[in-house]
Amino acid sequence: xxxxxxLKRKREEEEEEEVVEKETLTVDTWWLDSGPPTxxxxxxxxxxxxxxxxxxxxxxxxxxxxPDLRHLxxxxxxxxxxxxxxxxxxxxxxxxSPPPAxxxxxxxxxxxxxALSASMAGLLEDLSHIEGLSQAPQPxxxxxxxxxxxxxxxxxxxxxxLLGPATGCLLDDGLEGLFEDIDTSMYDSELWAPxxxxxxxxxxxxxxxxxxxxxxxxxxxxxxxxxxxxxxGLER
Amino acid sequence: xxxxxxxxxxxxxxxxxxxxxxxxxxxxATGDKGGRVVIFQREQESKNQVHRRGEYNVYSxxxxxxxxxxxxxxxxxxxxxxxxxxxxxxxxxxxLLSTNDKTVKLWKVSERDKRPEGYNLKDEEGRLRDPAxxxxxxxxxxxxxDLMVEATPRRVFxxxxxxxxxxxxxxxxxxxxxSADDLRINLWNFEITNQSFNIVDIKxxxxxxxxxxxxxxxxxxxxxxTFVYSSSKGTIRLCDMxxxxxxxxxxxxxxxxxxxxxxxxxxxxxSSISDVKFSHSGRxxxxxxxxxxxxxxxxxxxRPIETYQVxxxxxxxxxxxYENDCIFDKFECVWxxxxxxxxxxxxxxxxxxxxxxxxxxxxxxxxxxxxKPRAILKPRKVCVGGKRxxxxxxxxxxxxxxxxxxxxxxxxxxxxxxxxxxxxYIFQDKVN
Numbered sequence: 001x002x003x004x005x006x007l008k009r010k011r012e013e014e015e016e017e018e019v020v021e022k023e024t025l026t027v028d029t030w031w032l033d034s035g036p037p038t039x040x041x042x043x044x045x046x047x048x049x050x051x052x053x054x055x056x057x058x059x060x061x062x063x064x065x066x067p068d069l070r071h072l073x074x075x076x077x078x079x080x081x082x083x084x085x086x087x088x089x090x091x092x093x094x095x096x097s098p099p100p101a102x103x104x105x106x107x108x109x110x111x112x113x114x115a116l117s118a119s120m121a122g123l124l125e126d127l128s129h130i131e132g133l134s135q136a137p138q139p140x141x142x143x144x145x146x147x148x149x150x151x152x153x154x155x156x157x158x159x160x161x162l163l164g165p166a167t168g169c170l171l172d173d174g175l176e177g178l179f180e181d182i183d184t185s186m187y188d189s190e191l192w193a194p195x196x197x198x199x200x201x202x203x204x205x206x207x208x209x210x211x212x213x214x215x216x217x218x219x220x221x222x223x224x225x226x227x228x229x230x231x232x233g234l235e236r
Numbered sequence: 237x238x239x240x241x242x243x244x245x246x247x248x249x250x251x252x253x254x255x256x257x258x259x260x261x262x263x264x265a266t267g268d269k270g271g272r273v274v275i276f277q278r279e280q281e282s283k284n285q286v287h288r289r290g291e292y293n294v295y296s297x298x299x300x301x302x303x304x305x306x307x308x309x310x311x312x313x314x315x316x317x318x319x320x321x322x323x324x325x326x327x328x329x330x331x332l333l334s335t336n337d338k339t340v341k342l343w344k345v346s347e348r349d350k351r352p353e354g355y356n357l358k359d360e361e362g363r364l365r366d367p368a369x370x371x372x373x374x375x376x377x378x379x380x381x382d383l384m385v386e387a388t389p390r391r392v393f394x395x396x397x398x399x400x401x402x403x404x405x406x407x408x409x410x411x412x413x414x415s416a417d418d419l420r421i422n423l424w425n426f427e428i429t430n431q432s433f434n435i436v437d438i439k440x441x442x443x444x445x446x447x448x449x450x451x452x453x454x455x456x457x458x459x460x461x462t463f464v465y466s467s468s469k470g471t472i473r474l475c476d477m478x479x480x481x482x483x484x485x486x487x488x489x490x491x492x493x494x495x496x497x498x499x500x501x502x503x504x505x506x507s508s509i510s511d512v513k514f515s516h517s518g519r520x521x522x523x524x525x526x527x528x529x530x531x532x533x534x535x536x537x538x539r540p541i542e543t544y545q546v547x548x549x550x551x552x553x554x555x556x557x558y559e560n561d562c563i564f565d566k567f568e569c570v571w572x573x574x575x576x577x578x579x580x581x582x583x584x585x586x587x588x589x590x591x592x593x594x595x596x597x598x599x600x601x602x603x604x605x606x607x608k609p610r611a612i613l614k615p616r617k618v619c620v621g622g623k624r625x626x627x628x629x630x631x632x633x634x635x636x637x638x639x640x641x642x643x644x645x646x647x648x649x650x651x652x653x654x655x656x657x658x659x660x661y662i663f664q665d666k667v668n
Contacts, residue, residue: 050501050558053559057561065310065311065312066309066311068400069399069418069449070451070508071564073446073448073449073468074504074505074508074564076447078501078502078504081504082501
């Protein structure tokens with residue numbers, strides 16, 4: 001057996017998985033053809049499994065304190081491809097089964113189209129609860145990679161956008177919000193001179209090549225620490 | 237650094253993350269996940285033992301980078317050394333650049349084999365003497381001492397990268413170098429640490445539009461105004477710094493059209509270029525993507541002149557490799573001194589060499605179990621299906637945790653360094 005970080009699967013999934021493995025190349029071909037999938041081969045299931053897997057990876061990536069941008073971009077682009085191939089079946093039937101518990105990998109992998117949107121909704125809700133943020137972050141110039149500041153992870157909001165509203169509209173334009181810059185409005189003030197951070201260009205006047213704010217004095221640092229500690233207390 | 241049992245060794249800090257010979261091949265530097273740099277030096281060939289080629293012994297070890305914590309963003313910055321690049325030697329000391337995700341450092345490695353003795357104001361232990369007791373003056377003399385190799389950080393180039401640095405490259409003018417992260421490339425002067433020039437910026441105004449990142453970058457070996465950078469979409473851009481200050485418009489754009497018969501959900505991921513290297517001649521560039529190594533002629537942008545399959549038997553396993561994240565592994569590639577042979581790593585501690593002239597290739601293994609010191613390496617073969625011959629290994633038996641991502645080739649001789657997780661292997665041509 002190939003050495004792999006196997007995701008735990010239910011027993012009944014193993015048979016489906018075998019079929020999926022064999023069908024992998026068929027799936028890809030089907031994706032290229034204009035014809036509809038055949039009844040016997042489950043290419044839709046294969047796409048769904050890949051889709052679920054990709055969403056899992058995306059979620060995992062976004063949960064890192066500093067996501068690997070290359071990994072993130074590649075997974076998102078792959079998700080877009082899969083989503084595009086699933087477009088003909090994007091009109092989802094109404095949810096017939098109870099939504100599975102979110103964050104359980106077994107359930108996500110087992111979901112069909114119908115349950116998929118339900119599990120997405122579950123993920124959405126779960127993320128909202130964990131991240132504790134209810135509105136989209138303000139896009140700010142050059143505040144760095146989607147990292148996780150103390151007290152929350154606005155990067156997770158990208159995933160919120162990705163999952164879209166829980167109306168069954170599967171990733172309409174959800175992927176677009178993925179790379180929203182983190183909300184650092186609490187740090188912005190004259191003290192921090194954020195404009196200087198953008199000044200990489202050779203002809204920029206202030207702080208050539210400097211990414212961070214000018215050196216702060218102790219009082220300002222103390223103030224910042226108070227704010228951060230205070231925020232942390234509020235969030236918990 | 238060597239673990240007695242390589243299968244159960246668990247010290248992650250010892251995982252080698254970069255390997256690089258210096259310009260003469262006398263020194264070999266490795267960087268690891270723990271932020272350490274170890275430099276090996278080739279011992280002088282002895283006239284008494286002409287058949288015994290110079291071996292590499294540890295010359296210097298130092299802690300290059302420490303883990304840091306960015307308090308503003310609440311992020312830990314890994315101390316792992318991503319790349320080491322040597323500067324050409326200009327005096328008795330050696331200089332190298334080492335970088336982690338955020339900070340580049342210039343290190344000076346120098347030898348001390350003499351010690352001054354006979355100070356007037358200090359005694360032999362270094363304690364200050366009472367001036368009243370000094371009645372004569374003497375000139376301190378230098379006395380020989382045991383060789384000591386010291387590494388000192390001469391420059392620290394920090395705070396210029398928001399994203400993770402993946403490449404550094406010394407310019408042929410020996411005055412500047414560049415550092416590249418996922419979205420930007422900066423140009424530095426060795427003497428100036430508080431500013432750098434941004435020469436490439438692919439960060440979109442709206443991060444929602446981000447679809448591509450920079451994966452590697454390198455200066456041309458002779459033309460100090462020319463450099464290339466590769467992307468996660470399998471493209472290479474050649475830029476000329478004379479054209480404009482910000483090289484967002486490339487001079488040349490290298491991309492091979494997608495093969496429709498090989499198209500899959502994973503096409504983009506496997507096309508992502510993990511390494512780009514100029515040939516020593518400067519006429520070609522070599523790129524490594526997940527399954528192949530390609531050689532491009534700088535004068536032909538629409539396709540590579542040569543494509544070598546590293547491990548095509550993995551093409552049908554992409555789904556599993558995506559699942560276990562192996563598909564995102566970044567393999568490096570290297571030229572030999574004469575640009576006639578190229579080498580790259582694979583899984584199961586295999587590495588591959590391709591002879592560009594004879595079109596022959598070989599698979600070798602870096603493993604203590606399968607080779608003894610000074611024994612000739614036996615070529616390996618992966619069986620892709622059907623009957624497996626005696627010495628072959630089947631695809632499903634490959635160990636994907638044993639990956640060779642980093643290799644180096646001596647600039648003029650057939651000596652190679654291969655990093656297999658936390659072990660370093662050095663192989664040489666057999667004498668006689």
